[in-house]
Amino acid sequence: MGITKNREEIELIRESALLVSKTLGMIAGEIKEGITTLYLDKLAEEFIRDNGAIPGFLGMYDFPNTLCISPNSQVVHGIPNKIPIEDGDVISIDCGVLKNGYYGDHAYTFGIGNIADDVNNLLDTTKESLYEGIRSFKVGNRVGDVGFAIQNYCENRGYGVVRELVGHGLGKNMHEKPEMPNYGKRGKGKKFTEGMVVAIEPMINQGTHKIKHHKDGWTITTLDNKPSAHFEHNIAIIDGKPELLSTFSYIYDALGIKSDEENEFINNSKFWLS
Numbered sequence: 029m030g031i032t033k034n035r036e037e038i039e040l041i042r043e044s045a046l047l048v049s050k051t052l053g054m055i056a057g058e059i060k061e062g063i064t065t066l067y068l069d070k071l072a073e074e075f076i077r078d079n080g081a082i083p084g085f086l087g088m089y090d091f092p093n094t095l096c097i098s099p100n101s102q103v104v105h106g107i108p109n110k111i112p113i114e115d116g117d118v119i120s121i122d123c124g125v126l127k128n129g130y131y132g133d134h135a136y137t138f139g140i141g142n143i144a145d146d147v148n149n150l151l152d153t154t155k156e157s158l159y160e161g162i163r164s165f166k167v168g169n170r171v172g173d174v175g176f177a178i179q180n181y182c183e184n185r186g187y188g189v190v191r192e193l194v195g196h197g198l199g200k201n202m203h204e205k206p207e208m209p210n211y212g213k214r215g216k217g218k219k220f221t222e223g224m225v226v227a228i229e230p231m232i233n234q235g236t237h238k239i240k241h242h243k244d245g246w247t248i249t250t251l252d253n254k255p256s257a258h259f260e261h262n263i264a265i266i267d268g269k270p271e272l273l274s275t276f277s278y279i280y281d282a283l284g285i286k287s288d289e290e291n292e293f294i295n296n297s298k299f300w301l302s
Contacts, residue, residue, distance in 0.1 A: 031197060031205055032223035037130070038264045038273070041198060041225055044081065044132030045262040045274040048123045051075050052136050053278025055095075055123075059138055061115045065097040068121070069108035076125050084124025084131050084202055091246065096122040096135075098247075103231050103239055103256040104193060105246040115141035118151065120258040124202060131202045133227050134274045135260035147234070147255050150187065154232040154257035155289075157181040161210070161228045162261065162293060167268040170219050175212025178230045182210075188237030190256075193248070195229045198262055222265055225273070229260030263293070271295045 033041065054075050055068055073094040076083050083094035091105075098106030098120040099113070106120070113119065122135035137151055160181045164173040179189050195208030206218045210230045233239075235254035242249065250256050262273040272293040280287055 032221055033199060033225050033264070034223060037199065038223070038225060038266070040128050040130040041132065041262065041264070042273040044125050044127045044130050045134065046132070047076065047079055047081055047125045047127060048132040048134050049275045049278050050079070051123050051125070052121060052134070052276075053282050055121060056136075056138065056279040056282035059119065059121075059140065060113065061141055062112050064110045064112055065095075065099070065106075065108040065119070066110050068097065069093050069095045072123060079127075081125040081127035084126045084133060085122075088124075088202060094123070096120075098122070098256070098258065100255050101249045101253045103190060103233070103248045103250060104258055105248055107244065107246055113140055116143060117141075118143065118147055118255050118257065120256070122258065122260065129200055131198055131200070132262060132274065133198060133202060133260070134262055135229060135258050136276060136279055137257045137259060149185075150232065150234045150255060151257045153182060153185050153187060154230050155259045157210075157230045157232065158228060158259045158261060159289060159293075161230065162263055162270050162272075165220060165226065165228065165263055165265065165270045167220055167222055167265055170215055171206055171208060171217030172212035173214050174228060175209045175217075176214045178228075179211040182230065182232050188233035188235055188250075190231040190233060190237055190239055192239060193231050195227045195260070198225050198227050220265060222268060225262065225264045227260055227262050229258060231256060231258045266295060269295065
């Protein structure tokens with residue numbers, strides 16, 4: 029599949045991305061102290077299948093579950109388990125679906141109960157850096173412009189930007205070209221063109237940017253065991269500008285959060301609210 033998509037393909041990717049958004053919104057209404065991440069995983073699988081889609085992560089590269097759930101110092105690719113969620117945890121949930129032959133894939137980090145102020149700042153900064161990156165995803169810019177925007181925003185606030193894990197193109201495959209690092213130099217890398225679709229996903233650590241791979245082959249944690257945050261959107265270039273295909277609005281509805289953070293990237297697309 030080509031690196032650029034036509035409007036019909038973009039709308040099919042949007043449909044998959046929005047099912048991920050709705051799945052994360054459903055999870056937002058269920059996640060709380062005392063429940064297990066394995067319970068959330070089962071809910072997500074049922075929800076995705078009930079909506080006529082297939083869990084995108086389940087079985088991919090032999091991953092055993094529907095959701096990647098990564099608490100606290102886990103960066104990404106955490107395997108759901110029977111350990112109860114605790115007050116003060118930060119839980120990154122990454123979800124993918126395959127529907128009509130196209131993938132959607134995005135992520136949100138939830139704070140459970142009473143979150144320490146410094147951890148809350150990490151979550152806020154990581155999500156803000158995602159939008160900084162999205163602003164740079166437009167015709168004429170390059171991969172390095174997005175990476176630089178995210179890196180600059182986070183490192184200026186004292187956080188570590190994970191190097192080994194990157195965003196990616198999206199379409200009939202979960203991971204397509206181009207790779208989208210969360211660090212880089214302005215004006216470097218592949219040039220963005222009309223119709224490109226990517227997942228931008230800053231993975232930001234409170235301390236060092238260095239990470240540790242665990243023996244299960246999946247789990248990745250921060251080297252210093254400090255918390256990590258992860259937010260991810262799917263975006264297309266339409267009429268030269270970035271347009272969100274995913275939304276956090278279902279999460280915000282479940283959590284009672286009011287936000288206009290996505291408005292500048294919605295353009296003329298009203299139907300994602302349905």
